[in-house]
Amino acid sequence: MSPNPIYLGVVGVGGVGTAFLNQLARFPNPPKLVLLARSSQTLLAPTPAYSPIPAADWATAAATPLVTKTGALPAEEIATYLASAPGRAILVDNTSDINLAKQYPTFLKKGISVVTPNKKGFSDDLSLWKDIFSSAAEGKAHVYHESTVGAGLPVLSTLKDLVATGDEVTRIEGVFSGTLSFLFNTFAPASGSSNAQWSAVVAQAKELGYTEPDPRDDLNGMDVARKLTILARLAGLEVSRPDSFPIESLIPEALASLPSSAEGITEFMTRLPEFDAQMANIKDSAEKEGKVVRYVGSIDVASKAVKVGLQYFDKDSAIAGLKGSDNIISFYTKRYGSNPLIVQGAGAGGDVTAMGVASDLIKVMDRLQ
Numbered sequence: 001m002s003p004n005p006i007y008l009g010v011v012g013v014g015g016v017g018t019a020f021l022n023q024l025a026r027f028p029n030p031p032k033l034v035l036l037a038r039s040s041q042t043l044l045a046p047t048p049a050y051s052p053i054p055a056a057d058w059a060t061a062a063a064t065p066l067v068t069k070t071g072a073l074p075a076e077e078i079a080t081y082l083a084s085a086p087g088r089a090i091l092v093d094n095t096s097d098i099n100l101a102k103q104y105p106t107f108l109k110k111g112i113s114v115v116t117p118n119k120k121g122f123s124d125d126l127s128l129w130k131d132i133f134s135s136a137a138e139g140k141a142h143v144y145h146e147s148t149v150g151a152g153l154p155v156l157s158t159l160k161d162l163v164a165t166g167d168e169v170t171r172i173e174g175v176f177s178g179t180l181s182f183l184f185n186t187f188a189p190a191s192g193s194s195n196a197q198w199s200a201v202v203a204q205a206k207e208l209g210y211t212e213p214d215p216r217d218d219l220n221g222m223d224v225a226r227k228l229t230i231l232a233r234l235a236g237l238e239v240s241r242p243d244s245f246p247i248e249s250l251i252p253e254a255l256a257s258l259p260s261s262a263e264g265i266t267e268f269m270t271r272l273p274e275f276d277a278q279m280a281n282i283k284d285s286a287e288k289e290g291k292v293v294r295y296v297g298s299i300d301v302a303s304k305a306v307k308v309g310l311q312y313f314d315k316d317s318a319i320a321g322l323k324g325s326d327n328i329i330s331f332y333t334k335r336y337g338s339n340p341l342i343v344q345g346a347g348a349g350g351d352v353t354a355m356g357v358a359s360d361l362i363k364v365m366d367r368l369q
């Protein structure tokens, strides 16, 4: 038993949330799970006892006797409930909801720490970024969001360590999307050949849990732009918004105005095969130069230039040779000279993303002890 009980609220039980609950169930000294929510329902440990809900999958947790069930609760109510627990509290946000992310300052000011793989809050307006960190200081709470870039890979912790120890980061570049890495590695491999259709590989990436809840957020480049916004801000650049620099979209023009609803996602996935020839043309153009096409991003710190889009690579390059959903992130710094510090490995998927969330949770728990 840890000396000071810590109370936990978890919102989101999709691919990442379910894998996170699995890992939480194996913690030797788990926090007390007192709130578990999905979009339509919330499970609460009854007050004032706050006796914990088992850290199990949604169905098991929902079937637990004595759990109070309500519909979706406003973020302010979740914050009030957690702040009234008889100990320090942590919110784990496993959604991609911008509205919940906009309420992080409310949680933090009440002393509730936030751990999340949700990129939205850290990559929206710069004012929200500043509000999140000043609110954390005000509430003496912590914010950890390692899985917002490179899933569980130690990308943010590496960058923070470089900056905190006085190194000068000059450039960050690489492949930042697990989905786009998987798509291009499968559709246009550097060795061998592939007859896979673009739309079929997109459907596979969605099935494997690599894509954002709306796969168009990956294909339009916005997911990569959000990650670069977060990295650029940590490297000291005041990027105002994730759309403040040019982003190359892979969404066919004719499908660009479909609604951002569940119906819009279904129609997009249904009609995507009509546009397979467009992506095949891009692949063939690279092939004619003896290269492969990949979706990459870069931040040049001195010139404050952020770039996101397609580029051709030699087939024997490190980027061309990536496998599966791998990300590769190269940090060029004064201390590391011309050989960058490189972080590489799976950049999407429930288990690896949940690992980043679970390890952040352990770090926050340690700091609250």
Ligand SMILES: NC(=O)C1=CN([C@@H]2O[C@H](COP(=O)(O)OP(=O)(O)OC[C@H]3O[C@@H](n4cnc5c(N)ncnc54)[C@H](OP(=O)(O)O)[C@@H]3O)[C@@H](O)[C@H]2O)C=CC1
Pocket (backbone or CB within 6 Å): 011, 012, 013, 014, 015, 016, 017, 037, 038, 039, 040, 072, 094, 095, 096, 097, 100, 117, 118, 119, 147, 148, 150, 151, 178, 209, 210, 211, 212, 213, 347, 348, 349, 350, 353
């Ligand atoms: N998948 C991956 O590889 C990675 C994902 N991430 C990030 O992790 C987060 C989760 O992704 P993933 O698990 O794949 O997404 P899913 O779509 O699988 O799950 C999202 C979950 O959030 C719930 N949810 C959405 N909005 C709300 C809300 N307002 N209140 C309560 N619950 C809500 C959904 O509820 P319901 O079950 O009712 O639909 C669902 O349980 C995203 O921010 C994503 O960007 C980061 C790195 C990698």
Ligand SMILES: N[C@@H](CC=O)C(=O)O
Pocket (backbone or CB within 6 Å): 147, 148, 149, 150, 151, 176, 177, 178, 179, 180, 210, 211, 212, 218, 223, 347, 348, 349
């Ligand atoms: N959809 C994202 C998930 C991780 O951030 C990706 O594919 O990289």
Ligand code: NA
Pocket (backbone or CB within 6 Å): 146, 147, 148, 149, 150, 151, 152, 153, 154, 155, 156, 356
């Ligand atoms: Na990471």
